[in-house]
Amino acid sequence: MRRILLVEDNAADEKLTLRALRKVNLANQVDVVRDGQQALDYLFSEGEFIDRKEARLPVVVLLDVNLPRVSGLDVLAAIRAKELTKTLPVVMLTSSAEDRDRVQSYASGANSYVQKPVVFEEFAETVGRLGVYWYLTNEPP
């Protein structure tokens, strides 16, 4: 079973995201890491994820822009720099409505950019739609 990787340091956002994905029956497929370094270790089976050798890449990475240690944009750059993950679908999640985050995300090779809405229905709907779209409809290259 292919996984969805959620990179999110905010516990509340994580719970709400998981709840939204549960509503579309995807919660069991989600792995969660809490910062950028963990995300890179997960993807490249290093550090605490050394046992994930041979494991398949996630079907999509939901990547928060603001992360401790290695920022979301740096994670994205590292993903795009490696042959293994060059084409991995990455969706940037952010609270920010700032243009510069959007521009930088697309410039760094994000497949999609989603602003986390404050209002829960919208948030749930957005996250659910993302999960379903990438998980079910998007054929990985």
Added chain:
Amino acid sequence: MKKPSTAPKLAEANLEAVFETLDEGLVLANFEANVVHWNRAAVEMHGMVSSAEAERPLAEFVAVYQLEELGGRVLPYEEWPLPRTLAGDCVRGMQCRVRRLDRDNWVRIFVYSGSLIKDAAGKPTMAVLHVSDVTARRAAEASLEEADERMRRAQRVSRFGTFEIDIDETGKPVEPYFCSDQLLRIHGLPAGGNMVMLADMRARLHPEDPPTLERSRNTITPESPEYEGAYRLSTPAGEVRHIRVHAQGFFEGRRLVRVAGTAQDVTTEADALRELVELSASLERRVGERTGELAAVNAELESFAYAVSHDLRAPLRAIAGFSQAIVEDHGDELSTGAKSYLDEIVGASRKMGELIDALLLLSRYTRGELHKDTFDLGRVAERAFAVVVRDAPERRVTFTVEPGLLACGDIRLIENVLQNLLANALKYSSRKEEAIIAVHSEESEGKRYFCVTDNGAGFSMSYAAKLFQPFQRLHRQDEFPGIGIGLATVQRIVKRHGGTFMARGAIGQGATFGFWLPPEKSIRGPERSSVTGATPALSEN
């Protein structure tokens, strides 16, 4: 010629002839003080026509002549040269100004010398007075003195002093040498002693400045004999004077024989120049500092906005999200009252989200570059109206746009201005059965304003200033909902263009909001802009 009885042996014809042909004046007088004889030169000098006119008692001449010292004092008869000589005084080179009282402007300057002629026994028998006319010479001397004085005055006024230093065969300067009064004054030495020593002139020279003579000698040659330099003098009061000097070398063959030149006190100019340089440096420094501060403030604002955008929204999402989760997951366990409270929480969170967005928008419109173009404002207004009317499809609205409105500005920002103004117009005319909204232009104080006019609720001009403050509103939420950021944003955008804003309204009679944008090429900085037009009170913003 009449021979006086007491005459000495002047009878010899030769002597007489000499006496008559002399160009110097001679007058003989006996002890009765009668003038006994004037020679031709003396007669002419005194402006008389013949010896006959002259040969009368001396005292009679008091009615014809006035004798003065050169200083102006009128001499009494006893002090005239002949009476003095007869009285036994030694009269030598006595200078007198002589006036004829019977003629206008007849003035001469004579030099008199007198002596007594004695007989064989040594007894004085008569006086002889020698007269020479020095009027012309004195005039020449006076004009020379005047020229000298004029020169001194000119030096003082121009602050130029002059000097001349001869150089002897061994190459040494000949001392003392000549310095003009003005140069002495510049060097703090008493005027008048024009021959000075180098050591005296250098007493106040600034220790770091080599003397002009040495410096100029090193550079001047017969081919290039000019030297321009400067030196400083320290005054006893501790001031520093700046002197500019121009010197010229004079050569015989290849040997320098003289250095002469001028010097001028340029302290005032040097001080002014230094102040100017310091001022300009400090201005540049201050501009640099301000620019740095501004850049820092801007960067701070940017990171603040960014932080607000991220950090304020995250807890809001949690508040709204979990409230909603309670309703969805545990709705059955809640009373109706509890559910309505949760609805309030969700509603307030949504509202706060909107406020944060609006605040960010406001800050974004005051940052970043302006991209100016000339465009058709009417078309932009139509597009903006289409956006805002989408939220109120049930409304009856008559919307008109004046054709041919050309504007110059950042089209993205101006579109936002029009969206805000049109959304306001639509909102505040919502109580009308039919809203009438017009985009048009009007002239005010020589400026063409683009205006949005509605037939809505209007506002009282006394509260007009509040319109432009963020989060300030003139209507209650239950009248017209809103968060009070639109006009503040609009005004900031217009200010950033260097434009001005106007607002006009009356309660129940609709409102007009207008903005003027400066034409291309004459765009002024935002600090010059102000809000003018129909609402003078707004200029305090």
